[in-house]
Amino acid sequence: MTRIESVSLRRVLDSRGNPTVEADVLTQSGGFGRAAAPSGASTGEYEAIELPPKEAIAKAREHAVPRLVGSVHAGNQRDVDAALHAADGTEDFSEIGANSAVAISMAASKAGADVLGAPLFQHLGGTFRDADRSFPVPLGNVVGGGEHAADATHIQEFLSAPVGAPSVAEAVFANAEVHAAVADVLDERDIPAAKGDEGAWAPAVDDSEAFDIVAEATERVEEAVGFEIKFGLDVAASELWDADAGVYRYGDDERTPDEQVDYMAELVEQYDLAYVEDPLDEDDYDGFAELTDRVGDRTLICGDDLFVTNVERLSRGIDEGAANSILIKPNQIGTLSDAFDAVELAQRNGLDAVVSHRSGETEDTTIAHLAVATDASFIKTGTVGGERTAKLNELIRIAEEAV
Ligand SMILES: C=C(OP(=O)(O)O)C(=O)O
Numbered sequence: 382m383t384r385i386e387s388v389s390l391r392r393v394l395d396s397r398g399n400p401t402v403e404a405d406v407l408t409q410s411g412g413f414g415r416a417a418a419p420s421g422a423s424t425g426e427y428e429a430i431e432l433p434p435k436e437a438i439a440k441a442r443e444h445a446v447p448r449l450v451g452s453v454h455a456g457n458q459r460d461v462d463a464a465l466h467a468a469d470g471t472e473d474f475s476e477i478g479a480n481s482a483v484a485i486s487m488a489a490s491k492a493g494a495d496v497l498g499a500p501l502f503q504h505l506g507g508t509f510r511d512a513d514r515s516f517p518v519p520l521g522n523v524v525g526g527g528e529h530a531a532d533a534t535h536i537q538e539f540l541s542a543p544v545g546a547p548s549v550a551e552a553v554f555a556n557a558e559v560h561a562a563v564a565d566v567l568d569e570r571d572i573p574a575a576k577g578d579e580g581a582w583a584p585a586v587d588d589s590e591a592f593d594i595v596a597e598a599t600e601r602v603e604e605a606v607g608f609e610i611k612f613g614l615d616v617a618a619s620e621l622w623d624a625d626a627g628v629y630r631y632g633d634d635e636r637t638p639d640e641q642v643d644y645m646a647e648l649v650e651q652y653d654l655a656y657v658e659d660p661l662d663e664d665d666y667d668g669f670a671e672l673t674d675r676v677g678d679r680t681l682i683c684g685d686d687l688f689v690t691n692v693e694r695l696s697r698g699i700d701e702g703a704a705n706s707i708l709i710k711p712n713q714i715g716t717l718s719d720a721f722d723a724v725e726l727a728q729r730n731g732l733d734a735v736v737s738h739r740s741g742e743t744e745d746t747t748i749a750h751l752a753v754a755t756d757a758s759f760i761k762t763g764t765v766g767g768e769r770t771a772k773l774n775e776l777i778r779i780a781e782e783a784v
């Protein structure tokens with residue numbers, strides 16, 4: 382019933398105005414799915430390879446489409462993704478491009494769900510998914526810099542974390558209120574700010590002032606809404622790491638790896654951070670393990686560039702105690718099956734999964750379904766801006782549908 386009839390690929394725009402790959406999958410019984418690949422700016426060194434979209438599309442048309450059409454069923458995600466791997470033949474999707482692969486993988490999942498008449502989160506999560514399970518808490522980027530905005534903070538993302546919200550919808554609205562409260566605080570302090578790639582405020586302040594601003598904004602909204610709002614960080618420390626000098630560079634300031642671990646532990650303590658992503662360089666398993674040992678009982682230490690949604694890197698991290706959570710970005714690994722494998726390995730070993738957008742996004746909402754289907758603790762998908770609210774609004778609809 383879900384046998385694939387056609388796969389069409391085209392270039393569309395992402396939120397940065399760059400072309401990206403969009404896929405349409407049509408089944409013989411008329412099921413339809415459409416999905417587009419996101420794109421990172423602070424990409425990890427070990428991610429699957431994104432090719433220029435024209436090249437990725439040409440290669441996928443040549444190698445992947447003939448393997449899928451007429452033989453593979455869109456409802457069987459493992460078969461779809463195995464065909465993509467077979468068509469590519471490399472470890473990192475460098476032949477057909479992880480951007481083509483992930484677009485086709487996600488579009489096929491939607492076509493499969495369409496034929497079955499099931500919502501995507503249900504199709505991906507399975508019929509035995511417990512509707513009473515808790516929903517992912519949205520992490521909302523409210524202040525940022527790094528690779529996402531010039532002349533702003535060194536730490537890439539300051540993330541509102543409404544951990545006490547009674548519902549997904551209230552959590553989503555709370556993050557938007559924190560974003561607005563940050564604008565108020567900036568205004569009161571006469572600090573002008575544009576927005577970065579993900580819609581977060583990108584003021585030209587040092588990181589210590591950004592902490593002060595975000596702490597004040599979250600406190601104000603916490604008082605107004607009456608439930609707990611913490612905040613967290615994506616340090617994206619690989620972007621700060623100067624391998625030649627062996628130090629993390631924060632503008633003119635620098636920290637040795639030991640000082641970086643101390644600094645992160647102090648920040649967790651001082652601001653009661655709920656979440657710290659990539660506090661150390663992507664090759665520093667030891668530093669991650671030391672920090673997790675020190676503060677992992679009171680916050681999530683999450684590997685993004687460290688793990689790149691890759692089960693081999695995650696296995697090493699589990700063996701070494703390098704983190705207590707993993708960021709899941711399907712385009713880092715190329716298919717939904719690989720992303721699911723990473724979630725499953727993480728959860729089986731007591732790590733939390735955090736499903737994430739990329740800084741370059743489209744209106745695609747697959748990750749909202751993925752986060753619910755995998756019972757992820759958090760979903761990181763921005764706060765404002767159409768490509769971000771597309772996912773947040775879908776999450777609200779899913780929560781309504783799933784009760
Ligand atoms: C979302 C992120 O940014 P990018 O997509 O640029 O890697 C991140 O680093 O978690």
Ligand SMILES: [Mg+2]
Nearest residue numbers: 615658659685
């Ligand atoms: Mg990150």
